[in-house]
Amino acid sequence: MxxxxxxxxxxxxxxxxxxxxxxxxxxxxxxxxxxxxxxxxxxxxxxxxxxxxxxxxxxxxxxxxxxxxxxxxxxxxSPGLLWPNDPAQRAAADKWMDWQFSTLWPEIRTIFIQLVRTPPELRKYSLIQEAVKRASDALAILNNHLGQEPHLGGEDHLTMGDLVVGPVVYRWFNMDFERREFPNVRLWYDRLTARPAFRRAVMLPLG
Ligand SMILES: N[C@@H](CCC(=O)N[C@@H](CS)C(=O)NCC(=O)O)C(=O)O
Missing domain, CATH: 3.40.30.10 (Glutaredoxin)
Structure with a gap:
């Protein structure tokens, strides 16, 4: 086990x-x-x-x-599905995993720490503003990709790329601040929220 x-x-x-x-x-x-x-x-x-x-x-x-x-x-x-067997396809999924860790998460983490873990009187709103701006710039890249392909590295199915970006985007949509609209990200996220596995593991209260 x-x-x-x-x-x-x-x-x-x-x-x-x-x-x-x-x-x-x-x-x-x-x-x-x-x-x-x-x-x-x-x-x-x-x-x-x-x-x-x-x-x-x-x-x-x-x-x-x-x-x-x-x-x-x-x-x-999950070889051949969540783990693409073709090296180029696998690198496409891998790329989104590295991007999640290096580019998107540090910004959304800052917003999360400030809005969820820090009492209102101690929040640094300038930090939140800067992180929202940088996260939005990163999400514009994701939005552009999702306008061309339905997943992060898989032609017709979910991959490990989706698995690590999805939980970060859940936080983006479930914290209380003003967000830019990213229609392709929203459609992809809505598809994730329809998956029982995502609901069970990720869609939990943030506090
Ligand atoms: N790079 C590590 C980061 C792990 C990490 O920062 N974990 C946090 C929770 S998300 C943690 O252990 N925080 C201390 C705690 O939970 O007490 C990974 O991706 O596994």
Whole structure:
């Protein structure tokens, strides 16, 4: 049985859980991190020396870094679908994973920390404004892509690219601030929200 260590409201844990749900891979999850703590215990650090969630144990394989875990699960349990077999197609999906981590998430994380984790009187609204501007510039790129192709790396099906960008876009649409309209992103997001696996793993309260 695959073991997932990490609280269910962590975005990086959600990527892993959504992947498992799409694949139909059975798993057991243990709450760790946030209010549950446990990340600085020696036993946890021996699995993930970063003291962060998620961490996954699959038999003898112990993994950390959410995008690497998603790649591992897709390659192991969904070759040819979530993990495209063709190298060029796979690179197209991979590219969106790297973009999620390096370009989109840092901005949406700033908005999330400020609007969800910080009390109103301590919020830095200039930080939020700048992050919304940069996130919007990034989402314009996603919007343009989704105007030409329905998925992030797959011609006619979801891939690991969709699996890591989807949870970030869920946050974008579910925080309280004024957003630019991105019609193709909205249509793609609406299709994700119709998936039972996405609903189970990702569509949870943000607080
Ligand atoms: N790059 C890492 C980042 C992991 C990370 O920052 N995890 C956060 C939750 S999203 C965490 O463990 N925070 C401490 C906590 O939950 O107590 C990954 O993608 O797995």
């Amino acid at each position: 695959l073991m997932v260590l990490g609280r269910a409201n962590s975005i990086n844990v959600q990527k892993v859980l959504w992947t498992c749900e799409e694949i139909g891979k059975r798993y057991e999850r243990t709450d760790m991190g946030g209010e549950f703590g446990g990340l600085s215990e020696r036993s946890y650090l021996s699995l993930n020396p970063n003291g962060l969630v998620p961490c996954v144990i699959d038999g003898d394989t112990v993994l950390w870094e959410s995008n690497s875990i998603v790649r591992y699960l897709c390659a192991s349990y």
